Amino acid sequence: EDKVVQSPLSLVVHEGDTVTLNCSYEVTNFRSLLWYKQEKKAPTFLFMLTSSGIEKKSGRLSSILDKKELFSILNITATQTGDSAIYLCAVEATGGFKTIFGAGTRLFVKA
Amino acid sequence: NAGVTQTPKFRVLKTGQSMTLLCAQDMNHEYMYWYRQDPGMGLRLIHYSVGEGTTAKGEVPDGYNVSRLKKQNFLLGLESAAPSQTSVYFCASSQGQLYQPQHFGDGTRLSIL
Numbered sequence: 193e194d195k196v197v198q199s200p201l202s203l204v205v206h207e208g209d210t211v212t213l214n215c216s217y218e219v220t221n222f223r224s225l226l227w228y229k230q231e232k233k234a235p236t237f238l239f240m241l242t243s244s245g246i247e248k249k250s251g252r253l254s255s256i257l258d259k260k261e262l263f264s265i266l267n268i269t270a271t272q273t274g275d276s277a278i279y280l281c282a283v284e285a286t287g288g289f290k291t292i293f294g295a296g297t298r299l300f301v302k303a
Numbered sequence: 304n305a306g307v308t309q310t311p312k313f314r315v316l317k318t319g320q321s322m323t324l325l326c327a328q329d330m331n332h333e334y335m336y337w338y339r340q341d342p343g344m345g346l347r348l349i350h351y352s353v354g355e356g357t358t359a360k361g362e363v364p365d366g367y368n369v370s371r372l373k374k375q376n377f378l379l380g381l382e383s384a385a386p387s388q389t390s391v392y393f394c395a396s397s398q399g400q401l402y403q404p405q406h407f408g409d410g411t412r413l414s415i416l
Contacts, residue, residue: 196345201343223401223402224401224402226404228404228407233409233410234307234393234407234408234409234410235346235393235405235407236407237404237405237406240402240404242402280345280346282346284400284401284402286401289351289353289359289361289400291348291405293338293345293346293347294345295343295344295345296345
């Protein structure tokens with residue numbers, strides 16, 4: 193059965209800390225991995241990763257994919273209170289429509 | 304720039320009642336989706352549509368029906384609500400199936416008593 197597992201489930205850090213969020217997957221016919229940020233309401237798109245070893249970066253956030261070991265990480269440097277959110281990892285696959293979401297990592301950044 | 308709009312935002316139903324959740328997108332996207340989000344389980348796909356007049360079952364379709372009569376609208380119906388359907392429901396849309404991020408609405412919080 194296809195699955196996406198995120199760790200840790202929750203995390204509390206102080207402003208300025210660097211955090212690493214993990215996403216591992218077992219999905220047949222993998223096509224891409226996506227990261228979303230969910231604050232109070234709608235998840236919003238962060239990154240899409242399709243190739244191993246190529247880092248995607250946006251400001252203090254970066255992400256990389258390892259298709260051999262079947263995982264991705266999302267790094268946030270110099271965290272701010274505005275980074276507090278649930279971070280969702282999703283994997284797209286072919287062979288019939290399929291996007292599998294992980295349960296998310298809840299990040300809380302203390303001032 | 305509205306994006307994806309869901310109505311209502313909150314609703315409380317009694318067991319056995321019916322209701323329809325509305326989703327509208329103004330991005331001319333072909334694909335639309337309904338998910339439910341429960342604690343510890345992530346987003347699970349209920350139904351989806353690949354274009355006007357088409358619908359298909361997702362991972363957890365039982366107890367729900369959908370319709371896509373117009374490209375911009377995707378309706379989710381509960382014919383006879385059950386407490387197990389208490390959840391937060393998200394609608395999303397995308398231009399294509401693969402390599403396209405999904406754009407989400409703000410969600411509908413539904414409680415079934």
